[in-house]
């Protein structure tokens with residue numbers, strides 16, 4: 001087409017009067033402009049179709065990796081932007097899918113955990129109703145068992161309420177300075193009977209009575225109660241010690257036991273929801289498997305970390321730091 005324009009240009013210049021020559025010259029220029037615009041338009045359309053196809057493919061989840069997204073080399077910056085968008089969308093989708101899977105798994109766990117005590121209570125009550133209530137040899141035993149399971153159920157519900165508050169971001173923290181010595185002393189006194197019943201010595205190492213630590217006092221109490229109850233639950237003998245180690249700007253609260261200990265390979269897993277090293281044992285002592293997950297969340301909300309050291313058959317030590 002350009003060639004035709006050029007051929008037309010020759011007679012225009014040599015054969016025709018100047019004014020006609022000018023008209024032809026303008027007409028040729030216009031024609032070639034329109035033609036170039038047409039060509040450019042066609043190319044743009046092709047590129048737009050390509051981009052449209054890529055967007056459709058992303059929408060239909062056809063790409064596995066960003067390497068599969070390719071545009072014309074002169075659209076490199078656009079290609080980069082589309083790849084970035086693809087990676088972000090893919091990560092968001094992966095995250096949502098993982099979350100969804102975790103939710104379903106959590107719900108399945110919750111249903112399972114609820115079923116056990118409810119079925120047990122139902123069984124004991126039915127047995128009592130069908131005559132065992134008059135049998136003095138077993139009636140108290142069945143009632144005690146049913147009671148044990150209602151306690152488990154109530155522990156589970158309390159922990160579930162905490163977990164759901166954590167999940168929905170409703171667990172409000174109430175930070176301030178508190179008297180750590182008084183707090184620990186109070187908790188140790190509250191738990192002393194349970195420890196004594198098992199023949200375990202509960203020791204509180206008093207220290208700087210004046211020390212103030214920064215945190216949410218009630219939540220920190222919940223953490224220490226959880227750690228202390230675990231220490232007592234998972235010990236058969238010996239002692240449980242609560243202590244505070246002071247550093248320049250922080251203090252470390254420690255709960256140490258001489259109990260059954262935890263194998264190294266389980267040390268990370270015990271902080272997962274519903275994870276128990278020995279499920280039967282945890283259940284028999286009223287465990288929910290949620291305690292350490294709640295502990296971890298609260299300690300991390302304080303900008304700290306829960307640490308654990310343990311040796312099987314020797315004992316465990318859980319600790320975390322708070323700011324002074």
Ligand SMILES: Nc1ncnc2c1ncn2[C@@H]1O[C@H](COP(=O)(O)OP(=O)(O)O)[C@@H](O)[C@H]1O
Nearest residue numbers: 230231234270276277282287288289290291292
């Ligand atoms: N002091 C400890 N000594 C030995 N094992 C422990 C101790 N604390 C926790 N564990 C293990 O970690 C698991 C998870 O703890 P936790 O979340 O508090 O749940 P649970 O309700 O079972 O106590 C327990 O089931 C137990 O196997």
Ligand SMILES: [Mg+2]
Nearest residue numbers: 230287291292
């Ligand atoms: Mg526990």
